[in-house]
Every structure is written in structure tokens, then in C-alpha cells.
Amino acid sequence: MAASKDKLATYRARRDLDRSPEPAGKVGKKKTSGGRTFVIHKHAASHLHYDVRLAIDGVLKSWAVPKGPSRNPKDKRLAIVTDDHPMAYGRFEGVIPEGSYGAGTVMIWDKGTYRNIKKEKGRLVPMHACYQRGTIEIFFNGKKLQGAYALVRTTLHDDNWLLIKMRDDYVSYKPAISDSVSAVSGRTMKAITSDAKHKKTAKRSKR
Ligand code: MN
Numbered sequence: 001m002a003a004s005k006d007k008l009a010t011y012r013a014r015r016d017l018d019r020s021p022e023p024a025g026k027v028g029k030k031k032t033s034g035g036r037t038f039v040i041h042k043h044a045a046s047h048l049h050y051d052v053r054l055a056i057d058g059v060l061k062s063w064a065v066p067k068g069p070s071r072n073p074k075d076k077r078l079a080i081v082t083d084d085h086p087m088a089y090g091r092f093e094g095v096i097p098e099g100s101y102g103a104g105t106v107m108i109w110d111k112g113t114y115r116n117i118k119k120e121k122g123r124l125v126p127m128h129a130c131y132q133r134g135t136i137e138i139f140f141n142g143k144k145l146q147g148a149y150a151l152v153r154t155t156l157h158d159d160n161w162l163l164i165k166m167r168d169d170y171v172s173y174k175p176a177i178s179d180s181v182s183a184v185s186g187r188t189m190k191a192i193t194s195d196a197k198h199k200k201t202a203k204r205s206k207r
Contacts, residue, residue, distance in 0.1 A: 007059045010083040014101040021094045021196075025086020028058040036116075036127070038140060039090040040069070042109040042179065044189055045102050050109060052079060052151075052163065054138070056127045059084040065163055068109075068179070069145055071172035073165045079151060081159040093182060095196035105193045108184045112142030134161065143183040146170045 007027055017024050039060070041051040050068040053060035063079035070077055093108045118125045118137040130136045134153025140146060147170025154160045165171060181188055187195070 007084045008086055011085055014083065016100060020096050020100045022092055022096060023086055023088035025088035028055075028087035036114055037087070037090055038110075038112060038114045038138075038142065039108060040110040040142070040145065041092075042068075042107040042189065043102065043104060044106075045096075045104040051082065053085060053090065054114060054127075054136075055087060055090075056131055058087065060087060060089055061131060063151070063161060063163070069149070069163055069165075071147075071165050071170065071174070073167050073171055075165070077163040079161040079163045081161065093185060093187075093192060095193055105189050105196075107182045107187070107189055107192055109179060110142040110144040110183045112140065112145070114141065115139045117148060137166065144179070 008025070012024070015022060037055040037060075039053045041053070043049055043051055043064075047066065050065045051062055052065050052069070053062045055061075062082045062085050064082050065077050065079045067075075067077050090111065091108075093106060095105050096103050115138060116124055116127050116130065117139050118130050118135065125133075125135075127136075136151040137148065138151070139148050147168045148166035150162075150164045150166055152162050152164070154162060182192070185192075
């Protein structure tokens, strides 16, 4: 199990988890019944971006997607691999303090389950194999995101992938997916930020 412990080493090394409200977490169980968890964070760091996270083998495999997902199959959205995150990160919404890695407000933009749909010779290719090969095909069942998407590694750089909507009934050519509020708390980015500030002030005045 040493290898799976190491999965979160980068995540921990980059953060001072005493200073940041982000979860420490640990590598979760591999087996998932029904769908697997996915979460998409909207993250107002130095550059606003979306973090697409898929539960694969007990961790949340993660990609930073500067422009976020699209429903238009013609859009190829750059998705840059970031460190594996603990499963508990799927419940994190709040503010990473200034001076910390990834400082800024984090919203759970979407959350739900996904299904692996990548087949070869009529058989499903296991998710970890899809990840290793850089050819993921999944079906999202979220609050905002629905339908089939491909995540494919480019040949130019190992960490650069593309997130592309596959053709199905959920394709849309409208410009943007409504993204103003959290899929779990209904809060805007502004509200998440000010809630965190109030929490801090309350803590301070308690002392
Ligand atoms: Mn991020």
C-alpha cells in the first residue's frame, strides 16, 4: 500500500494544513458501487480556473481547466494535470488563505457521479488504464454537467490534456453554462468569500 500513500505526498507537501481549511484526508477505498464521484471546483486563484476532479483508485485525480467545461463538441478545453487530491476534498468549499498554495476562494461548482464508458472490443477499459493511457471517456451525471465527455492527453506535453464534449443529447451550442452559484450551498463566490471572513472574525473575537 506504500504506493497509494505516496499519491497524496505532493498534495501535502505543497500545503500548510494548519493554516489552510483544506482537508488533510487520506487515500480512500478503491471500490465504488454504482457511479464514481466527481467534483468540479471553481477556483479564484491568481488566475480564475476550474478544477475537474475524478475519483480514480481512492484519490481525486485532478486537472486545472482554465476555461471550464463546455457543452459544445467543437471546444477543446485545455486541462492541465495537477496533484492528486484526497477524497475529502470533494466536500471542500471555502477560502484558501493568502500566502498559501492556491490562495483564493473555492466553490463546488458541480458535483455528482460519473460512469466510465471507454470501450475496447466491446469491453470497458478500467479507469486506471484509461488514465495511464491518456484516453478517458466518461458520462457525467452532475447538477450542471450532463452527458459524455472525453479527456485526452495531448502528445505535446504529458500534463496537457483536452476536455471535449462528445456528441450526444446533452450537446449545446449556447455560449456558457450558468455558473454563478455553488452546486451544494447555493452560494456565489462573493458569499463564500465573505462567509469565510466572518468566520475568521468570530474566531478572533472569541479569544
Ligand atoms: Mn485550482
